[in-house]
Amino acid sequence: HDGTTISMWLTALSAFCGAIYKKYNIDLTGLLQYVANQLKAQKSLDLLILQEMVHKMGGIEASEEMTKEHMEAMQGGELLRAEAAHFGQVRVTKKAAQRLKETLLESNLAIPLCLLIAQQRNCVVYRETENNHLKLVGKLYDQCQDTLVQLGTFLALNMSVDDYVRRLPQLGSLLSDYHIHADVAFFLARPMFAHSINSKYDELRRAEKNSKNLLPAQKTQKYLEAVRLVMTPICESVRPLCAARVWEDLSPQFFATFWSLTVYDLSVPNAAYEREVQRLKVAIQQTNENRDLPASKRKKELDRCTALMDKLLEEEKKQKDHNERIMARLTQEKDSWFLCRSAKLAKTETITQFLQLCLFPRCVFTATDALFCARFVQLMHNLKTPNFSTLICYDRIFCDITYTVTSCTENEANRYGRFLCAMLETVMHWHSSKKIFDEECANYPGFVTKFRVGNQPSENNDHVDFENYRHVVHKWHHKIAKALVVCLESKDYVQIRNALIVLIRILPFFPVITPL
Incomplete structure (x- = not known):
């Protein structure tokens, strides 16, 4: 590096490595082992080589520049994500991706590399950068984070789930033996949870005598039973992460639920599916009208588009059914999420623990995680979660963002901005009309201002009304402006850059x- 940035020669050399390994069938083991050895020696600069290899050979790019359409597609099933949201030319790199996957598995480096990158990410600030510029420290941290997400995504997409589950250590082991932070441990283990729950669900359904004719309510019951069987050990393995008093405010079950779900679980991106189906309809029409195309090629293309369209519609239905099961699960769980010790603590401690252990670490992990966090807060409000104040949660997030913005790296600031944007979207939606506010907020526990112990009934004047809410939103906008002005007026490069x-x-x- 040259003080503040990674040297151009290393960037160019890494890109060259990625391109040459993609084009020619050269043994990759030596280079991958070199990157692993450098990580063991607590040097992460050479991760750039791995990043380029996964990008060029696997077709997966670490990119923050996702459009709204890409973000929507990323919330769908595997097929929608592959069709609409992948940045790399995935079709071109199938052979190369297969070669990279096989080398990682045969040399037994797939999971060790993920764990080494995760460990390096935790210590990069302390070990590698004592005398370096803060800008470079952020760059190195971002490089660790981006490569980890890129490699993890590549493995989850290209390995069979059974193989992945067999090779990855259990969640408890990741947290205690390998000292991996919860955000990374859950990122790596997430494909396992969904797979285990669905396998257990199928097993429980098949065990029934009349399994073909189960009623929807019975199916839901079986699903909830499968969730309980899979998630109970997970809840136990997260207990040692925090002091006992933390779990008095926030249950381990909530922690495990928050970290194990993805944006795919929360809603169906109907618009993205519709867009993709329309695109295929146009492609079918153009193929039919193209008289220059030989009949065999035309038939082949028409078959491909029709099959893909059917698969997408099937995937959309599957996601809708999955969403309904997830909502049934969350509705059943919500009453035991926040354990209220006293009325006052419901306002302060619970929200503090939620922000500290769940929201802030996850909203800067990836762009889709930022969206997930905003959606999850809105969902908790919609579910009328007991002992959770939506109003105080938003207030704590918006009231002083100076410290959060300052402590982000450049890529984290991007994700944090996405998170704030999604949160503001909800806030402004409620602000847009009294009718919407009355329907979605007026009598919800999230908008209670006076907290009462136990089962004391709340009164009408305990809730925030529309006019008061508008004043609160005005205050939030003012506070955001004030915080960002502080950052922009500071003489610190990182603060100014992140604020922008x-x-x-x-x-x-x-x-x-106007005026602010």
Whole structure:
């Protein structure tokens, strides 16, 4: 590196490695082992080589520049993600991706590389950068994070789930033996949870005598039973992460649920499916009209488009059914998420633990995680979760973002901006009309201002009304402006850069007040 950035020669050499290994069938083991050895020696600069190899050979790019359409597609099933959201030319790199996967598995480096990158990410700030510029420290951290997500995504897409489950250590082992932080441990283990729950669900259904004719309610019951059997050990393995008093505010079950779900579980991106189906219909029409195309080729292309369209519609239905089961699960769980010790603590401690252990670590992990966090807060509100104050949660997030913005790396600021934008979207939706506010907020426990112990009934004046809510939103906008001005007026490069990144991300909903 040259003080503040990674040297051009290393960037060019890494790109060259990626391109040459993609084009020619050269043994990859030596280079992958070299990267692993460098990580063992606590040097992460050479991760750039791995990043380029996974990008060029696997077709998976670590990119923050995702459009709204890409983000929507990323919330769908595997097929929708592959069709609409992959940045790399996936079709071109099938052979190369297969070669990279086989080398990683045969040399037994797939999971060790993930774990080494995760461990290096945790210590990069302390070990590699004592005398370096803060800008470079952020770059190295981002490189660890991006390569980890890229490699993890590549393995989850290209390995069979059974193989993946067999090779990856159990969650408890990741957390305690390998000292991996919860955000990474759950990122790596997430494909296992969904697979285990679905396998157990199928097993329980088949065990029934009349399994073909089960009623929807019976199927839901079987699913909830499968979730309980799979998630109970997970809840136990997260207990040692925090002091006992933390679990007095926030249950281990909630922690495990929050970290194990993905944005795929929360809603169906109907618009993205519709867009993709329309695109295929246009392609079919154009193929039919193209008289220059030989009949055999035309038939082949028409068959491909029709089959893909059917698969997408099937995938959309499958995701809708899955969503309904997830909602049944969350509805059943929500009453035991936040354990209220006293009325006052419901306002402060519970929200603090939620922000500290769940929301802040996850909203800067990936762009889709940022979206997940905003959606999950809205979902908790919609479910009328007991002892959870939506109002205080939003208030704590918006009231002083100076420290959060300052402590982000450049890529994290991008994700944090996405998170704030999604949160502001909900806030402004409720702000847009009294009718919407009355329907979606007025009598919800999330908008209670006076907290009462136990089962004391709440009164009408305990809730925030629309006019008061509008004043609160005005205050939030003012606070965001104030915090970002502090960052912009500081003489620190990182603060100024991060503030600008966040401002660009929240542009659709900020600023709306003149003068601020």
